[in-house]
Amino acid sequence: MEDLLIGQTLAFAADPFAEGPEAARHVSRGAVLVRDGKIAVTGDAVTLRAAHPDARVHDYGEALISAGFIDAHMHYPQTGIIASWGKRLIDWLNTYTFPEEMRFSDPAYAAEVAGRYFDLALANGTTTMASYCTIHPESVDAFFTAARERGLRAFAGKTCMDRNAPDGLRDTAQSAYDDSKRLLEKWHGVDRLSYVITPRFSPTSTPAQLEALGTLWSEKPTCLMQTHLSEQHDEIEWVRSLFPDARDYLDTYERFLLLGPGAVFGHAIHLTERERDRLYEVGASLVHCPTSNTFIGSGLFDMAGLMAQGQRIGLATDTGGGSSFSMLRTMAAAYEVAQLRHVALHPAQLWWLATQGSARALRIEDRVGNLMPGMEADIVVIDLASTPAIAQRATRAGDIWEALFPTIMMGDDRAVRAVWVGGKPVAPAERT
Structure with a gap:
């Protein structure tokens, strides 16, 4: 019919x-x-x-x-802590995010939150999403199970962290590789689901873990790789202290084979010229998270400059650092951020970012968006x-x-x- x-x-x-x-x-x-x-x-x-x-x-x-709208960067485990008051990135992680993510070792709790997240996303017109899970394999199973039940095209991966995180939220270089590989082989390509290799960000992964995940990506190149890049100045200084030999933040990924056409970097606000040029050269994707960037005071994404350079850019809520499940609100915030940079984004550009732009960032523009x-x-x-x-x-x-x-x-x-x-x-x- x-x-x-x-x-x-x-x-x-x-x-x-x-x-x-x-x-x-x-x-x-x-x-x-x-x-x-x-x-x-x-x-x-x-x-x-x-x-x-x-x-x-x-x-x-x-x-x-x-x-339908495509949310190219979000954290479904943070559904319950969205709009938590008053912290910068690192404090926000320690105060709100990490305690909440500890709960996702419980499969029943993970399934409950996954169902709630998808109901909220669909109510706001979002039909494809790319999520970070927690270090717990149960959190990945819960997300993909709920997405599959709803017939959704969805991306997700086990978040990997082996340092600078509390007890109970750290894995190891080997377990990150083993768990990610097993989950990838279980879920990637099933119905409309795609696994994403997911180091949270450089400060929470040792060089050994980044190397292990780079090896996995080399072995499974049909997957995407997602992580965070240059969100706040104090985060960048932290990265510099942890990787003193790196040329810049991007180099902490590049040296471990975590840079390429399927790399998806959230935020990317405070990029150096070398980083911008290298991201463009390899065809990596950047994801603008405007409600998050204003909510925790990260900075103003250079949409006009990066687009003029030919970068591949998507749009995202960054739930729950972002303050809304709505891609409409996210478009509005993108407009407001651009205005602060003295650029008025056209409604056609905003709508394209939330649909075809995000599809391009996730390399599915031939299927959705x-x-x-x-x-x-x-x-x-x-x-x-x-x-x-x-x-x-x-x-x-x-x-x-x-x-x-x-x-x-x-x-x-x-x-x-x-x-x-x-x-x-x-x-x-x-x-x-």
Whole structure:
């Protein structure tokens, strides 16, 4: 059976950072035909409805139909501590993160939090996510089990730490390699799941552990590798003290074979020129986490400069250092951070970052992140008049961007009218 989704549609034929807003393809009364879990055809509603009279019709009126959001960097174990008060990065880890992550040795607790996280993410229109788990293999099993039950495309890995962490949250170089390899072989490529090799960051891994994980990545190059890079100045100084022979922060990964096309670096705010050039040269990905960067006072990501250089950049909530599960709120924060750097990001650029940009960062842009034929049917339907404040602003709009921007800046889960995953409607239930 085919499903025909009708409403305004938004897709991208190119990168709006390179081509401008004209890279977007907006149809004011468009339609998306879904068949066998994929987008079969897109076009205008009248034509597709006539061509497919037996399809089940889902008419969303003036709502916007888009590819689902992709959260390229988050920590599902921090779901319960989101919006914890008043700490910088290292204090935040010690005060909130590490005590909470200790609890994930309990499979039942891990499963409970994983289910809660996915319900919150889906309610906000996020259909693909890349998560750090904890050092406990049980936390990885819980995440992937919950994602598989919901039919999601999801990325995750066991977080590896063998120093500068409390008792109960440290593994070893050997156990990090062994556990990661076993989990990788168990989950990578199962349905829509992908394993990611995951050293937390250089300060919590000895050179021996980084070397072991670099070896594993060399053995399993189809996986991604995710970690953190240059989030705060005091973190960078800490790295310098721990790796006195390294040229810079990036070199603490590069020297252990943890730099390459599948590397995904969260934050990347305070980069040196060598780091920027080397990241571009190897085709690594950077992930902007704006609500986190402002919440814990990390700094202002150089979106314009890095995009001008041709870097591969995604967008992320960084739950729970980030202060929202919503990619709408994350887009708004990205806009605000760019404004502080005297750059006004266009709504087309913000939307692209949360969909196709994040898909590129995770190297799945040929599968998700765009409303095009052949793509997996992960779709979000956005009400562009979800609250009175947004509605009164949207009525003044002269084009799609003026109509969409108020939802980017003021929208929340109330704007998410429907979510489709793998061609099937899921929570939240369709709202009328």
